[in-house]
Amino acid sequence: MTQIKTITLLSASMTALIMIALVSVLLGQYPIDFVTLMGYIDFKLFGGSVNDxxxxxxxxxxxxxxxRILLAILIGASLASSGAAFQAMFVNPLVSPGILGVLxxxxxGAALGMLISEQWYIVQILAFIFGFIAVGLAVLIGSMVTNSRSTIMLVLGGVISGSxxxxxLSVVKYVADPYSTLPAIVYWLMGSLTMADLHGVLLVSIPMLLGIFGMIMMGKYFDILSLGDEEAKALGINVAMVRAVAIVLATLTSxxxxxxxxxxxxVGLIIPHIIRMAVGPSHRLLMPLSAIVGAIFLLLADSVSRLAFSVEIxxxxxxxxxxxxxxxxxxKNARAAWN
Amino acid sequence: MELNPIITVNGLHFSYHKNTVLDGIDFSLHRGEVVSLLGPNGCGKSTLIRSILKLIHAKKGEILINGKMINDYSHREIARHIAYIPQYHNVPFNYTVLEMVMMGRVSKLGFFASPSKHDREIAYEALTKIGIDNLHSRPFGQLSGGQKQMVLIARALTQEVNTFIMDEPVSGLDYGNQIRLLELILELGSHGYTFLKTTHYPDHALLVSSRVVVMNKGKIIADGKPNEVITSEMINKVYGIGADLVSHDNRTYCFPVFNKGVL
Structure with a gap:
């Protein structure tokens, strides 16, 4: 992959993302036409003429x-880049952000928050804390047996922790009030961007963007980690450190x-696969392109969820x-992209 | 022979689940040598090599690289002194040959730096030196075993070091590729590169080495010139089979002798 081709692909996909985001702003139950939007942006940014x-x-x-659009972009990029990172780290094309039990x-954590508190920020803090606890448990189980196959033990630790x-979670659901709390938990678990508010989105955007950019910067190390631990060490990589940083970043964002x-x-599973089939497995391009295409995918999926039916799916x-x-x-087509 | 060895191993012991794998190894590797490590399965050859690469840690004994204790080196620093050439293998993601070779440059790059044009040129040079530059855009996974092994050697060359460690490099290769690989080692050796490689074949040790080290049951039992070390007695003692050594054209060849009446 030449430098020029890389830059072309990244700028083309970035342009597509911005275009789709603009169109998404226009569409909805109350459609806005393009001229009105331009006038509004002019008014907001440059103090143009007012309209009632x-x-x-x-x-x-x-x-x-x-x-909602910003959140879709952030989450799509987070899930796709952490998926690509996990697939490289565990030398396995079938793992995804859920693999270490983080989801x-x-x-x-979130369900527990809904059970014990009415406050939405308690729910969010508990979700975040228990995401990390689950990964910590997976790593703890994985490190109980120390040998060269520690990657497999780590995945196994993730399966145990996730279970x-x-x-x-089932316990929380069982004791939750079936008329108020239980439906709230169930709907929330189905995934939705309806809770997005501008202040909250801007707040999480800082750590999420840091995590995404961190993982993109680690692309060349992911290439080498995918060769296996011993070869990566012999090529001069501090495997334990690189893996720890990548796990923290991927856990943080997901x-x-x-x-x-x-x-x-x-999202974390299919987007890296599609990109790998299209442009090859080198993570220096795979990581940024996965992030952008993941954002596009989630933005489109959310538009479908908003617009396709009279009730939001x-x-x-x-x-x-x-x-x-x-x-x-x-x-079906995967054999060309990985052996 | 220089006074300061590249690698010095003093009294190295290693045990795994109470099984002694290395039992007091003293060994040194000097610049310009092509050393073959010979010995039966489980004699500790691979363990010695992996200790030298700091992939495993021995409880007792010390290893020095260019006079400095191995514990004072990071993997990145070791990779700037020694290149490891593994047996050819499959990679889960199908990188191109050029991408694979460029990975040898990682120990030279800064933390956030991407490989530059200079790194790309070094990778091409290495491919050209091995004579496989025509493969540069091919997917690694679609190469033959011999080609994959050559790519891994090219990758080691991009590390710009003088010392190569190989673990049974000919394993899994067909006869032609085995001989081509030995020829390449001989040629790189004559250009001043230092090699430490394990092998299962006394013949291969006779063909390309300047020195042969024989290990058995975690100990070094012989160390010296190939012709002096590889004898019928040694082969009988280490492998438990008969062998004849025959000279032809200033070269020595090792022939196995079958035990009559096995059945």
């Missing part, structure tokens, strides 16, 4: 659509995505319904 619809646009764009842990928190929008599956259901057939196609 701008108070309404303030509400629709700033309070509803913009936070199950965060889901349990534990899924069981604990926990925050659960905090903001519940469980959104399949939870986003997690949409990504699964789109993701599963794509994954079957990917599996």
């Amino acid at each position: 619809t701008y108070a309404l646009l303030d509400n629709i764009i700033l309070q509803i659509r913009l936070p 199950a842990g965060a889901a349990f 534990l928190f899924t069981a604990l 926990s925050l995505s659960v905090v903001m929008a519940g469980m959104i599956g399949w 939870p986003l997690g259901i949409i990504t699964s319904l789109i993701g599963i057939p794509i994954f079957i196609i990917v599996l």
